Amino acid sequence: MKAIIFILGVMYITNSNAQKFDCPSKMTEYQELFKAKKIAESFDTWTAVSKNCPKENEAVYTDGIEIIQYKIDNAASAEEKEKLVRDVLKLYDQYNKYFPLTTTDFEVNKAMTLVANKIDAKEEIFTLLDRGFTKASNKVTSANAIFTYFSMYCEKFNNGDKSITSNLVLEKYTLVNSLLNQLQAAKPDSNESEQAKQNSDYKTAQTAINKLIKDLATCENLDAFYTKNYTDNQENEDWITSALLSLSGKCSAKPIFNTLAEKLYAMKVTAQSANFMALANLQQRKFPEAIKFYNESAELQTNPIEKAKIYYTLATGLLANDLPKSKEYLKKALSSDPKMGKAYLFLAQLYSNSANDCGKTDFEKKAVYYLAIQTAQKAGVAEPRLKPTADKAAKDYEAKSLTADEISKAKMNGKLVTIGCWINETITFPAI
Numbered sequence: 546m547k548a549i550i551f552i553l554g555v556m557y558i559t560n561s562n563a564q565k566f567d568c569p570s571k572m573t574e575y576q577e578l579f580k581a582k583k584i585a586e587s588f589d590t591w592t593a594v595s596k597n598c599p600k601e602n603e604a605v606y607t608d609g610i611e612i613i614q615y616k617i618d619n620a621a622s623a624e625e626k627e628k629l630v631r632d633v634l635k636l637y638d639q640y641n642k643y644f645p646l647t648t649t650d651f652e653v654n655k656a657m658t659l660v661a662n663k664i665d666a667k668e669e670i671f672t673l674l675d676r677g678f679t680k681a682s683n684k685v686t687s688a689n690a691i692f693t694y695f696s697m698y699c700e701k702f703n704n705g706d707k708s709i710t711s712n713l714v715l716e717k718y719t720l721v722n723s724l725l726n727q728l729q730a731a732k733p734d735s736n737e738s739e740q741a742k743q744n745s746d747y748k749t750a751q752t753a754i755n756k757l758i759k760d761l762a763t764c765e766n767l768d769a770f771y772t773k774n775y776t777d778n779q780e781n782e783d784w785i786t787s788a789l790l791s792l793s794g795k796c797s798a799k800p801i802f803n804t805l806a807e808k809l810y811a812m813k814v815t816a817q818s819a820n821f822m823a824l825a826n827l828q829q830r831k832f833p834e835a836i837k838f839y840n841e842s843a844e845l846q847t848n849p850i851e852k853a854k855i856y857y858t859l860a861t862g863l864l865a866n867d868l869p870k871s872k873e874y875l876k877k878a879l880s881s882d883p884k885m886g887k888a889y890l891f892l893a894q895l896y897s898n899s900a901n902d903c904g905k906t907d908f909e910k911k912a913v914y915y916l917a918i919q920t921a922q923k924a925g926v927a928e929p930r931l932k933p934t935a936d937k938a939a940k941d942y943e944a945k946s947l948t949a950d951e952i953s954k955a956k957m958n959g960k961l962v963t964i965g966c967w968i969n970e971t972i973t974f975p976a977i
Contacts, residue, residue: 694721807825886923893920913968
């Protein structure tokens with residue numbers, strides 16, 4: 546009897562092991578098909594993995610979304626398409642169930658799945674977006690999702706939805722405007738195509754949002770809105786930052802902007818808060834203070850491209866009439882961002898404007914234009930998209946510059962000439 550029981554036990558264990566689903570190998574099996582672009586063939590194995598191994602790996606869900614989307618794109622009918630779209634929504638729910646920390650914005654993704662696949666479910670889409678942005682707006686990175694949410698919010702307001710007031714619209718405007726500014730700051734201008742496209746999308750969304758809200762988000766309305774709500778939010782750093790970002794474009798002359806800027810700076814000294822203080826002082830025509838805060842902002846800025854923008858702003862604005870300082874700050878801008886072609890163009894213009902003042906002789910005056918040509922040409926090298934502008938500027942300076950014959954007659958081929966004054970540069974002429 547004991548022998549029979551033992552044999553039965555062994556058989557049970559053997560059968561159980563035989564029936565156990567091998568998650569790692571099955572996942573590898575479908576992923577090999579998936580990576581080989583055999584997406585339809587991977588579906589059955591992926592389905593088995595998603596049912597038997599829901600906690601195995603997040604890739605089960607990210608891959609699954611792509612696999613089902615492939616089937617959606619190839620659906621034979623509208624009914625089949627919507628059923629598959631609903632399967633994606635269920636998959637997002639399961640994804641969030643097992644990996645909640647990395648999927649806080651899953652409702653936004655569900656909504657945008659409906660949008661992307663043109664499913665007629667406007668109220669459902671709005672509800673999902675509203676819940677998603679309420680819970681996890683800081684996790685949303687899609688320009689399309691941000692614009693879609695705000696545009697639907699405005700549509701409801703314009704259609705007379707009594708649950709959405711003008712104040713609520715301005716609150717949402719503050720939110721989405723802040724999100725887009727933060728996303729652009731987190732992904733500074735770059736020549737990398739993917740990053741450049743993302744920033745272009747954010748800017749496009751911001752422009753579209755500003756058009757939607759232009760009749761409501763006047764400086765007067767924003768001033769009244771932020772003034773009214775300041776007391777309740779004066780310790781809320783995020784709210785103050787969002788308000789300043791909303792006002793900084795065209796309404797920084799309003800008194801509330803200065804109040805908010807001073808409060809944020811008192812709470813935390815950062816590159817951003819110092820920049821707001823610079824703008825507030827600029828609007829009050831307190832130019833020395835504005836320069837001080839811009840410099841502080843640049844020093845605190847860790848992003849070299851943003852640092853360069855601040856130096857360029859100073860060089861071409863508050864310091865434009867102080868030629869040595871303007872040059873100094875253009876050089877600082879180029880030191881931070883060597884690809885800032887417009888800094889070379891502005892410097893070339895400064896040189897050309899000073900030819901008569903800094904050239905002691907007719908030869909030296911023309912040499913200044915020669916220097917302006919060289920400087921303008923650097924803009925096209927640093928930033929190829931500016932080459933047409935740089936070439937035009939160089940051609941304009943060429944009319945007043947030294948010719949090859951003039952350099953030869955002066956016996957200056959292969960020699961140097963130093964231009965003093967504030968320019969303080971040495972030009973090397975080509976040898977014959």
